[in-house]
Amino acid sequence: MRLLGVALVGDFQVAHKFSDHESDIPCSYRPSRQPKPARTATAPGSAAPFQGEVPQLPFHSETRRCPMTKKLLAEMLGTFILVFFGCGAAVLMGEQIGMLGIALAFGLSIVAAAYSLGAISGAHLNPAVSLGFLMAGRMPVAEFGGYVLAQVAGAVIGSLAVFLIASGKADYSLATNGLGQNGFGAGYLGEYSMGAALIFELLATFIFVCVILAATASHVSPASTALAGLAIGLTLTGIHLVGINVTGVSVNPARSVGPAVFVGGKALADLWVFIVAPLAGGAAAGLAHASGFFRPGGVQPAPATGAPVV
Incomplete structure (x- = not known):
């Protein structure tokens, strides 16, 4: 290592x-x-x-000079990878690999996207993460909407890809087998209540976005930041190990929207929980980061304009 x-x-x-x-x-x-x-x-x-300038590493999106179109394509592709790996593992291989395997698939998707696309867009892949960066002052307001649309598009395309592959099996049924959609209550995995789902998604997203913001902060050493993608992926794996049986784990509105669009019914009815709670958790994490809680004394955050850290 x-x-x-x-x-x-x-x-x-x-x-x-x-x-x-x-x-x-x-x-x-x-x-x-x-x-x-x-x-x-x-x-x-x-x-x-x-001596010399410590290089800005791939996850520092506030210093990037890539064209916006390229950033949005990277976010769309990265979110596609997340849904294709994670939801694909649940739908196509769930019985064989179990919850541990599904958790690893989601975590490894983040690692893959972070190191392949992080240098382009920061590899947010998640509206809650982008909102956290925005609230922390590490993302321009003008980029936020585009990132969210690209992430949702990537999730929808990823879900479509999983559906097309799963449909190639004779006994597959969208209504019965689903697409790895999130949910809660009667008939869904552990049948946890709506309150439990809201609390889990809020806390899990807060933890996840806090880790991302802290691991990619400009004051972090180059050696540590080089391993940020691994730390973030392992955090998402851990969150899945805790919460798959509760909600299927969203912590990402785009990841929830993708499958729900195709499954419909209860998946769409429950969708608001997986939009509201993750966004609230991401915003809270961004505000906590902006407050300086995760920074050593005297270190200021890098502004969204890409100006140097003082």
Whole structure:
């Protein structure tokens, strides 16, 4: 694991060091047009500090210079991956892999999307995460709506893909087998009450978004941030291990909308819970982050404009 962190950080440093002109720098590493102060960090595995700017890592969406169209396509593709992996595992392989396997599928989807698409859009893949970034001052208001629409579109397309594949099995029934939709109450998994569903989704989303905001903050060391995608994916896995039997685990309005659109009925009737509770949890996490609770003393958050951290 230590070697992985060193290798990833090394790649970021090379990309930054050998680009003499901003036009040559990949969109995820382009610096703000304002000059950034030099920062000192410690190289992994060494007590000797190195001088120079600590590179901005893929999950710092507030410093990115990628075209908006590319960001939205990345969010759509990433949310597709999340739904295809997670809901696909539940529908196509649920009996074989059980709840542990489904939890791992959701977590691994985040890891895959984070490291493949995080450098483009930040790999939010979730309206609650985007709202958390917005409330924390780490995302421009102008980008929020586009991100949400792209995430919902990706979830719908992912659900459609799972449905088309599942339909190839003779005994598959949308009404009986579903598409990995979320729910609660009589007839749904553990048959937990609406109150329990609301509490779980609110708390689980708050924890999830807090981890994301803290793990990707600008004050975090390069070695730690290089492993942020893994930490976030494992957190989502843990949340699923706790809550699959309660609600099927949403913590993501887009992930809930995708299957509900096709399943209809109770899935649509219950959908408001999986929109309201995750958004409330994400907003609360963003406000907590903005308050400075997750930052060391004296460290200020990076503004949404991409200006340097002071």
